[in-house]
Amino acid sequence: MENIKEYVQNNKERFLNELIELLKLPSVSADSAYSHDVIATADMVLESLKAAGCDTVEMCETPGYPIVFAEKIVDPKLPTVLVYGHYDVQPADPIELWTSPPFEPVINPTDIHPKGAIFARGACDDKGQMYMHVKAFEYMIKNDCLPCNVKFMIEGEEEVGSKSLSWFVERNQEKLANDVILISDTGMISNTQPSITTGLRGLSYVEVEVTGPNRDLHSGLYGGTVANPINVLTKMIASLHDENNHITVPGFYDKVEELSAAERAEMAKAPFSLENYKKALNIDDVYGEKGYTTNERNSIRPTLDVNGIWGGYTGEGAKTVIASKAFAKISMRLVPNQDWEEITALFQKHFESIAPAAVTVKVKPHHGGQGYVTPIDSIGYQAANKAYTETFGVPAIPVRSGGSIPIVALFEKELKSKTILISG
Amino acid sequence: MENIKEYVQNNKERFLNELIELLKLPSVSADSAYSHDVIATADMVLESLKAAGCDTVEMCETPGYPIVFAEKIVDPKLPTVLVYGHYDVQPADPIELWTSPPFEPVINPTDIHPKGAIFARGACDDKGQMYMHVKAFEYMIKNDCLPCNVKFMIEGEEEVGSKSLSWFVERNQEKLANDVILISDTGMISNTQPSITTGLRGLSYVEVEVTGPNRDLHSGLYGGTVANPINVLTKMIASLHDENNHITVPGFYDKVEELSAAERAEMAKAPFSLENYKKALNIDDVYGEKGYTTNERNSIRPTLDVNGIWGGYTGEGAKTVIASKAFAKISMRLVPNQDWEEITALFQKHFESIAPAAVTVKVKPHHGGQGYVTPIDSIGYQAANKAYTETFGVPAIPVRSGGSIPIVALFEKELKSKTILISG
DSSP states (O other): OOOHHHHHHHHHHHHHHHHHHHHHSOOBTTOGGGHHHHHHHHHHHHHHHHHHTOSEEEEEOOSSSOEEEEEEOSOTTSOEEEEEEEOOBOOOOSGGGOSSOTTSOEEOOSSSSSTTOEESTTTTTTHHHHHHHHHHHHHHHHTTOOOSEEEEEEESOGGGTOHHHHHHHHHOTTTTOOSEEEEOOSOOSOSSSOEEEEEEOEEEEEEEEEEOSSSOEEHHHHTTTSOOHHHHHHHHHHTTBOTTOOBOSTTTTTTOOOOOHHHHHHHTTSOOOHHHHHHHHTOSOOOOOTTSOHHHHTTTSOEEEEEEEEEEOOSSSOOOEEOSEEEEEEEEEEOTTOOHHHHHHHHHHHHHHTSOTTSEEEEEEEEEEOOEEOOTTSHHHHHHHHHHHHHHSSOOEEEEOSSOOTHHHHHHHHHOOOEEEEOO | OOOHHHHHHHHHHHHHHHHHHHHHSOOBTTOGGGHHHHHHHHHHHHHHHHHHTOSEEEEEOOSSSOEEEEEEOSOTTSOEEEEEEEOOBOOOOSGGGOSSOTTSOEEOOSSSSSTTOEESTTTTTTHHHHHHHHHHHHHHHHTTOOOSEEEEEEESOGGGTOHHHHHHHHHOTTTTOOSEEEEOOSOOSOSSSOEEEEEEOEEEEEEEEEEOSSSOEEHHHHTTTSOOHHHHHHHHHHTTBOTTSOBOSTTTTTTOOOOOHHHHHHHTTSOOOHHHHHHHHTOSOOOOOTTSOHHHHTTTSOEEEEEEEEEEOOSSSOOOEEOSEEEEEEEEEEOTTOOHHHHHHHHHHHHHHTSOTTSEEEEEEEEEEOOEEOOTTSHHHHHHHHHHHHHHSSOOEEEEOSSOOTHHHHHHHHHOOOEEEEOO
C-alpha cells in the first residue's frame, strides 16, 4: 500500500490542475446569468467522482440546480459515511476589491498569506474542501484500503439557501441512508491548531422594500412634504438595535440559550488577541452587543446585519431625486433553540408595524435555517479528532462557529444522523 | 405683421419636429458616458439660435461643457433681456419606471395627462421651455417686431451644479450685460392659472462614505463583532431628523427666516387640496416637519433628503456579506439667508462627529447654491405679469418654489440684475 504522503506528492500536479479547472468555472448560484456555468461545474464534479472510483454516479435533477450523487458500497454491513459539499460559489462582486480575477486561480508565490494557497472565488468555500474528500477517496480506492461505504452528495444552491437540497433529501432518505455525515465548510483556529466546529448559528434572511410616492419625485418640489423611502428605511433599520446593540424585535431573544458563567469562562480560554483582530480588519474598535465579548458575539449570540441596501440615484455625480422605493437585504444569525421561521415571522410583523402611514412596506423572506450543536462524545467526532491528532500532532479543539449551515439541522431531521464539521 | 397664433399654427409641425430631434439626444451631464451626446446637443442648440436670427452665435468653451451664447442687438440704447436655459438633462434611471423610452419622445395621444404633451427626458426640464424662447424670438425676428436686445446663454451643467457657468459668468460680465434675466425652469399652478416664482430654495449636496472593516466580511463569522457600515450609516442618517422631523445638525436653523403669521396666512390662500395631492402620489399620508403645512414644508422650510444610498450586495438573491463600505448622497434644500457653504460645513462637522469609533467617515461636498427672493414690484416682474394676463386672461400669482436654481443668486451677484422666473 502506497503511503498517503507519497501518493499526494506523486499526484500533486494533476490534483492542482484538476482543482484549478474547477475553480475557473464561475458557478454563481445567486445570479441566473451564470446558470450555464453552474451546470458545467456540476458536470465536472460528477466526472471527478467517476474517475475517483465511485460505482454509481448520478446527476439528480431537482426543481433548481442538480445534485451530484455518487457512492461506493464496499459491504452493506459496514458503516456508511455521507460526504456533503457544494459546487456553487458566492457572487464575486465588488470585483474591484480582488487583486487577481476571481475566476482565474492564482497560486500564491509569496510568503504573504500562506505560500501555495490558491486565490480564487470558491477556493475555500467550498470547492477546495469538497475536492479534498474526492481525492482522499481516490487514494483509498487506488490502494484498496477504503474501510467503509462512502456516499457523496454535492449540491449547487448552498449560497442561496439549499432549497433544492431540502426537496431532494426529503424524497431520498433511503438513497442517502448513512451513519455519519462529513462536511468540510467551516474554518480552523490556525494551520497548526486543528478545530472541529460543534455549534453553528441559524439564519433568517429577508429582503425589505419601502414604497413612498408612486414615482420618483424632484427633491426641490417635494422635499419636506412626503416620506422619503430611503430616509424612512434608514430610520426603520436604525431602530432595530437599541443603544446597547440589543435587537429590538419583540420576542427575538425569548428562546435564546443563556450560557452559564462556567461555560462562558471555558469559551474565553480559546486563544484570541483583540489587538490583532482589530489590526487585521484595520478598525479602531470592535462593535457589538453590550455585555458580551467579541468571541461570544459571533458564536453564542444572535445578530442582525444589513447585507445590502439600495435606492435612489447611485451613479456618478448628483441627482436631486426622491426615490419611490428603497430596498435592503437583512440577515439575522440565530443561535440554537431560536426557530428561524418563527424569527422570520416576528421580524416581518415588527418591521411592518414600525412603518409610518406615509409608506408601504413589504418583507420577503429569502431563506433560513436552524442553529445546531454537535455532541463531542459521538463516534464520528472521536474518529475525526483521532485523524486530526495523527496529522497535526495535537488534538482538535471543539469550537462554536458564527456561520450557518442550515442543512445540518435538515440532515438530522430527515436522515437521523449527526454531522461532523471537519475543516480542511 | 403676422399674428403670433397664426405663426405658431403655420409652423407647428416644424417646431415640433425640431424639438423632438433635440429631445432624442441623451444629454445626461451627470454621467460621463454621455459626454458625446451632451456636446451634440450644444451644437444643435447653437444651430437653432443661428437659424432663428441671432447676429452672433458662439460656442463658449469652459472647463466643463460648453455654453451656447447668442445675441441680437437691435439698438445698444434699448434694454437688453438675457435668456438663460440649459440643454443638459437628469439621468433617466430607474429606466423601468418609464412607460416609453426616455429618449424616444412620444406625443401623448390620450386625454390622460394633457393631450399633446411630449413625454421625454428633458421635455419640461429644460429643453422644452428653452426652445419656447428660441421660437418666440424667431417670430419677432421674422415679423420685425423685436422691441429690445436679446441675449441667450444656454448651459450644459445645470443638473450637476453649474460649475462651468459660474466660471463663465465671472469672466464675462460685459458680454452678458443685461437689464433683466428670463428663466423658464419652474412650474405653474395650473394650465389655466399662471404663476411666477418669486422665491427659490438653496441647496447643499453632499456624498458620504462610511468605512468599517478593510474588506467585505462573511456575516456568519463576523456578524455581531464589527460595526457594519450599512447599519451604522442608517443609524447616522436616521439621527439627522428628530421625532418632529426637525433637522438635528447643530446651527442648521440659526439663519432661517421665520415668516410672520400674516405672511403664512397669505400663502395659505393658494389653492391646494391635500386629498388630491395624496391621491396623485398614491400615499396614505404626507410626512414632514411638525408645525408646518405641506405648502410651507416645500417652500419656506429647509429639508434634508437622502437622494441615493448603496452598499453591500444588491443583486439577485442573497449574499451573507458585511460590506466594507456604505454610501449615500444627501441633499439639503435651504431657504433665503441660509448660506449653502456654511450649511455644508455644519453638516460635515456634525456627520463626522456622530460616527462611532468603529468606522471612519468621509463627507464630500458635491455642489450647492443660495436661496433667492425676487421683488414683485420690479419692471421685469410687471412685464411678465402683463404678458401672462394677456395670454391667460388672468394675472399671475407670485409663488415660492421648493426647488433650487443656484445660478439665480450668482446672476444677481455677478451681473447685478434681477431674474424673472417665468414658467412655460
